[in-house]
Amino acid sequence: MSNEVSGMFKDLTSIHHARNGRLASWDQRGKNQDYWEIPPNESITLGEIEGPGCINHIWMTSSCRRVVAPSLIDPVLGASAAPVMEIAPPLGVIWDAYDPFYYRKALIKITWDDEDTPSVLAPLGDFFCIGNSYPGNFSSLPFNVSLKPEEAGKYGAPCSVSCYFPMPFNKKAKIEIINENELPFILYFNIDYEMYKDPLPEDTAYFHSSWHRENPCNGWGNDVQVNAPEVNNVTNFTGDNNYTVLDVKGTGHYVGCNLTVRHYQGSWWGEGNDMFFIDGEKRPSLNGTGTEDYFNHAWGMQRNAYPFYGTIVHEADTDGFQVSYRFHITDPVRFEKSLRVTIEHGHANQLSDDWSSTAYWYQTLPTSEPLTIAPVEDRIPEVPELPKRDLKLPELTDDMKAARESYEQRWKEYEPKREEQFLIKEDKARRESKLNTEFAHKLRKEFDEN
Known part of the structure; x- marks a missing residue:
């Protein structure tokens, strides 16, 4: 029974x-x-x-x-x-x-x-x-x-x-x-x-995880105001130059990521759409409406952390970076041959920010392409530094x-x-x-x- x-x-x-x-x-x-x-x-x-x-x-x-x-x-x-x-x-x-x-x-x-x-x-x-x-x-x-x-x-x-x-x-x-x-x-x-x-x-689908960073993302208009009409009228149907969260071959399902963004323009970094390319698509069949929307927030990122999505570190509480997460536990993204998970860095990839992410997915073995990672010197975060002090001893x-x-x-x-x-x-x-x-x-x- x-x-x-x-x-x-x-x-x-x-x-x-x-x-x-x-x-x-x-x-x-x-x-x-x-x-x-x-x-x-x-x-x-x-x-x-x-x-x-x-x-x-x-x-x-x-x-x-x-x-x-x-x-x-x-x-x-x-x-x-x-x-x-x-x-x-x-x-x-x-x-x-x-x-x-x-x-x-x-x-x-x-x-x-x-x-x-x-x-x-x-x-x-x-x-x-x-x-x-x-x-x-x-x-x-x-x-x-x-x-x-x-x-x-x-x-x-x-x-x-x-x-x-x-x-x-x-x-x-x-x-x-x-x-x-x-x-x-x-x-x-x-x-x-x-x-x-x-x-x-x-x-059996085996657990996988890999890390990626683009610093800087290759933006075309970092000196142009975010959400200006000139920017918002630029088209991007094919996701060329998007930030890549995951690019994998095989059979399995994507279950989410965390994303860290250090923003430099001083405006808003989250106008970029998420785009999923399944099994070799030239144009994505899954299109989003904004980076904060992919992380299930809206009108920017809030200080919320829930079972499947939310903010880990809010940009207003740091020296200029946001850490977010989204887990596809009940809505995994399936693929039979390949999957490419991407997000625009600013609308139509306008901005040249520092993005890094960890992707999580399951797929059958063998892993078709070996995972690689950047050398340690390219993984160190960029942080504000105090000026060096040139001190001289008084007479002792x-x-x-x-x-x-x-x-x-x-x-x-x-x-x-x-x-x-x-x-x-x-x-x-x-x-x-x-x-x-x-x-x-x-x-x-x-x-x-x-």
Whole structure:
């Protein structure tokens, strides 16, 4: 007899023969250092999972701080404490500074089955809807970000992130973090998955995600007023020179994106229409009415965040950029051969703004074209900078000279000890990377034998 229960949570009313598993950064020595120190300029595998299975939830939190000066806390004892300084840096006990752009310098990479190319490749922050390395509190159905009030409004601020998109795989899932930074960063994570006895169907659609940026977009009239009659009468039927959110070949369905726009003209950036080209169309069969309309807002962007669409960071609360999202959970855009998702940057591509986006979609394997990503130097956000200060020391007293000499000596002694603790923690991450995969294999074997 079939189960006639319907609704969003109907799956909870049926028994499924599956086994839960988790890849995590928990301290496998039984201690409380439940995070990994991701080494600089290195790739770390969070774990490999044998299928058939499905990743149902990814949670992470991270922080990247540069040591600026010798702390008053012992570098060895401090390394065993929780990585949260209860006394704030302004009080002078510690002096660390956030790396403001590490969310763009680190990548998340996920590879399915026997593929030799990843299906997910994006900056760590942008994948979780952190645009321009600037976290904002929001909650949608597939993603959410949670940020402490005192961290709001800071580039590179620590926060927690979650992804609930289901990610099925038949043979294997490999999750990696690539740190293209000269600094290490700490990463806590839980990756929850299920294991199944029977192989998934051949037509299973696999989760994909990629990031793209155009800076600047190639605008023809950045010096012409937005919404001027001269601009509004320019035609664009074929989407030539539109901003590209996604351009993919294969069979599947597009499920949404996040978009970050830094606007430079000082007017309005959202007059551009979304245009979807399905299966090789020369002219789009899906045409929108404005960028804010695609994100289900109107007359500009509001400070709203809903299950399927909304604002993550509003341009009025930043130094000039907007981060928005739209998820096609109930209205995925289907394609049999190819899909090109584009948006005009200003009407008829008038404006030369800085656009970046992360696309999410499902398609059957193999992925027809390898995903690529811009080098790290082309991913860094453009932000206003304070002018450099050329300071000259006044005439120093003997006490001042002694103080500076003592400080420099303490830094010479402190820095190598702190660096040594970083290296110890990086080795722990490499070791536990192997242990995670070994444990996942053990769990799989036990499940298969039962």
